[in-house]
Amino acid sequence: MPQFNTAIIGGGPAGVFAAIFASKNPQNFITIYEKNDILKTLLPTGGGRCNLAHAEFGIRELAANFPRGEKFLYSVFSKFSTSDTLEFFQNIGIKTYTQEDMRIFPKSNSASQVRDALAEVIKSAPNIKIVRQKAKNIQIDNGKFLVFTENGSQKYDALVIATGGKGLGHKFAQKLGHTVTPLKPALTGLKIKEKIFTELAGVSLKNVSASVPSENIKKITGDLLFTHNGISGPLAFKISSFCAYADYGENAPLAVKLNIVGENFEDFDKYLAEKLKNEARKDISNVVCEFAPKRFCDLLLRTANIDGSQKSGQISKCGRQKLAKMLTGLEFHAISPLKGGEIVTAGGISLKEINPATMESRIVKNLYFCGEILDIDGLCGGFNLQNCWSTGFVAGNSLFS
Numbered sequence: 001m002p003q004f005n006t007a008i009i010g011g012g013p014a015g016v017f018a019a020i021f022a023s024k025n026p027q028n029f030i031t032i033y034e035k036n037d038i039l040k041t042l043l044p045t046g047g048g049r050c051n052l053a054h055a056e057f058g059i060r061e062l063a064a065n066f067p068r069g070e071k072f073l074y075s076v077f078s079k080f081s082t083s084d085t086l087e088f089f090q091n092i093g094i095k096t097y098t099q100e101d102m103r104i105f106p107k108s109n110s111a112s113q114v115r116d117a118l119a120e121v122i123k124s125a126p127n128i129k130i131v132r133q134k135a136k137n138i139q140i141d142n143g144k145f146l147v148f149t150e151n152g153s154q155k156y157d158a159l160v161i162a163t164g165g166k167g168l169g170h171k172f173a174q175k176l177g178h179t180v181t182p183l184k185p186a187l188t189g190l191k192i193k194e195k196i197f198t199e200l201a202g203v204s205l206k207n208v209s210a211s212v213p214s215e216n217i218k219k220i221t222g223d224l225l226f227t228h229n230g231i232s233g234p235l236a237f238k239i240s241s242f243c244a245y246a247d248y249g250e251n252a253p254l255a256v257k258l259n260i261v262g263e264n265f266e267d268f269d270k271y272l273a274e275k276l277k278n279e280a281r282k283d284i285s286n287v288v289c290e291f292a293p294k295r296f297c298d299l300l301l302r303t304a305n306i307d308g309s310q311k312s313g314q315i316s317k318c319g320r321q322k323l324a325k326m327l328t329g330l331e332f333h334a335i336s337p338l339k340g341g342e343i344v345t346a347g348g349i350s351l352k353e354i355n356p357a358t359m360e361s362r363i364v365k366n367l368y369f370c371g372e373i374l375d376i377d378g379l380c381g382g383f384n385l386q387n388c389w390s391t392g393f394v395a396g397n398s399l400f401s
């Protein structure tokens with residue numbers, strides 16, 4: 001029986017999935033090169049709880065959560081999607097539950113349980129070997145792949161590069177003729193130019209929406225958290241993702257408009273006028289606080305030069321309109337992604353050069369990619385791990401099958 005030797009560089013979620021599915025063919029012998037502990041990158045996911053999928057079961061609907069890679073993923077998700085992920089984890093003893101926001105976690109709320117279960121599958125496969133070393137270089141020699149570590153080199157029939165958003169994998173790919181689209185941080189908080197917002201550190205706004213006119217982003221929604229130097233939370237992550245390639249900075253900040261009340265200015269102003277009339281004897285601060293947390297409203301009132309103890313009935317039309325404007329379109333300016341906050345890399349191996357039916361390179365035969373190294377990144381909510389499971393499955397299943 002012929003034997004096929006495959007090297008997988010990177011023992012993160014994508015590389016491990018590729019190994020597990022490749023190992024189902026007993027002719028495949030798989031060596032995973034991992035410079036750290038296997039699946040170490042899984043441990044901090046979901047704040048240690050591992051948001052391993054999202055309860056979105058339609059292929060197109062699932063793919064719509066990827067600012068980059070959407071169309072490419074149609075084919076990938078048709079082979080392995082959310083229900084396959086859940087079935088796989090169920091079969092290896094990981095029970096899951098779905099949160100209200102549709103994010104799926106292990107019932108144990110423990111990323112290390114997920115890591116251990118996957119590591120056990122790898123350990124029990126007789127045809128998977130882990131080499132705990134950094135792959136320093138690769139070369140092609142007569143159609144075979146040479147992987148170099150500090151101990152020398154080994155020859156393989158196939159190579160899977162699954163080194164994630166950082167690391168040498170992009171360089172290896174470029175060396176083999178692949179294009180790497182510019183790498184940018186995504187799913188980060190954002191540093192804000194307006195210093196006044198720093199006093200809101202710790203304040204969170206529930207289910208608000210934002211638009212970014214210069215990027216033609218009309219409405220994205222989510223919770224927002226003010227931090228000591230900017231904004232964070234699901235809505236900030238979405239903005240950073242959709243604007244990963246926007247050209248902005250200290251001198252050309254990115255204008256973001258926040259809508260706290262979810263209505264347009266005209267409708268809301270009319271509603272507010274009526275409300276102020278009906279509640280004329282209430283302090284204006286008490287009325288405004290119905291729309292947002294008190295610290296946030298205090299800042300709005302101060303910015304609008306309105307004394308919070310004024311009675312609602314005394315507010316001028318101009319004052320009311322200022323408030324309505326801020327509650328429906330509060331403008332602030334992002335100047336950079338927040339350093340250290342990035343949780344995925346946008347950009348990577350150009351998808352034009354990969355066959356989505358197999359994850360094989362269209363440039364080099366028997367070369368495969370999976371996971372975050374690709375020019376694929378999803379929103380917050382389990383989508384990035386789903387990308388790893390799905391592309392890892394397709395790559396692993398395609399190896400000498």
Ligand SMILES: Cc1cc2nc3c(=O)[nH]c(=O)nc-3n(C[C@H](O)[C@H](O)[C@H](O)COP(=O)(O)OP(=O)(O)OC[C@H]3O[C@@H](n4cnc5c(N)ncnc54)[C@H](O)[C@@H]3O)c2cc1C
Nearest residue numbers: 010012013014035041045046051135164167371372382385
């Ligand atoms: C804090 C945090 C929380 C997150 N939470 C979630 C979440 O809850 N849900 C979700 O869907 N996504 C989440 N993500 C994103 C998700 O973790 C990544 O998209 C995913 O880990 C990417 O998997 P990967 O296998 O492609 O790459 P990685 O996880 O980056 O794994 C690549 C592996 O390759 C190894 N490697 C690199 N170069 C070499 C080399 N030259 N030789 C040997 N080994 C090498 C690295 O050590 C690493 O182990 C989170 C990310 C972060 C940072």
